[in-house]
Amino acid sequence: MANNSPDSNVVRIGVLGCGNVGSAFVQLVESQADVIEARTGVRLKVVKVAVRNVSKDRGLSFADGVLVRDAHSVVDDASVDLVVELIGGIEPARELISTALGKGKPVVTGNKELLANVGHELWALSDTSGADLLFRSEEHTSELQSHLNLVCRLLLEKK
Numbered sequence: 001m002a003n004n005s006p007d008s009n010v011v012r013i014g015v016l017g018c019g020n021v022g023s024a025f026v027q028l029v030e031s032q033a034d035v036i037e038a039r040t041g042v043r044l045k046v047v048k049v050a051v052r053n054v055s056k057d058r059g060l061s062f063a064d065g066v067l068v069r070d071a072h073s074v075v076d077d078a079s080v081d082l083v084v085e086l087i088g089g090i091e092p093a094r095e096l097i098s099t100a101l102g103k104g105k106p107v108v109t110g111n112k113e114l115l116a117n118v119g120h121e122l123w124a125l126s127d128t129s130g131a132d133l134l135f136r137s138e139e140h141t142s143e144l145q146s147h148l149n150l151v152c153r154l155l156l157e158k159k
Helices: 020-040 071-076 093-102 112-129 143-158
Strands: 010-016 043-050 082-085 107-109 133-135
Touching: 010 020, 010 071, 020 043, 043 071, 071 093, 082 093, 093 107, 093 112, 107 112, 112 133
Parallel strands: 010 043, 010 082, 082 107, 107 133
Antiparallel strands: none
């Protein structure tokens, strides 16, 4: 995984969607950042989050410029190393994931509907680009923990 950060032990995450799952994911990354860094040597940092409504209260504090309405600006941002898709549905998720993979950025998703319908297309693009497309959703594991586990597994494999 290419790390565009001047600090090579920081992985900058772009999140697509910040509803219930997205906001809890961001909170989990922030609250577990020290533990993850101690175990992996890598610091996770959420640098951009695409949302429909930037003024909606999510119970989280974001630095200026982190919340954006334009989801394409997340996947197009050269400083984003890894994309986590949490918007659900097929479109625009397919287009955004395709763009990220095409730019060589790994993507983590739990979007079963998307992968059931166009997964073959996305995994083919992943193979062609060399960027990982990771998916996991288990009934006995929370969706949030599954996403964070995949992010950490990716980091350890690429380290």
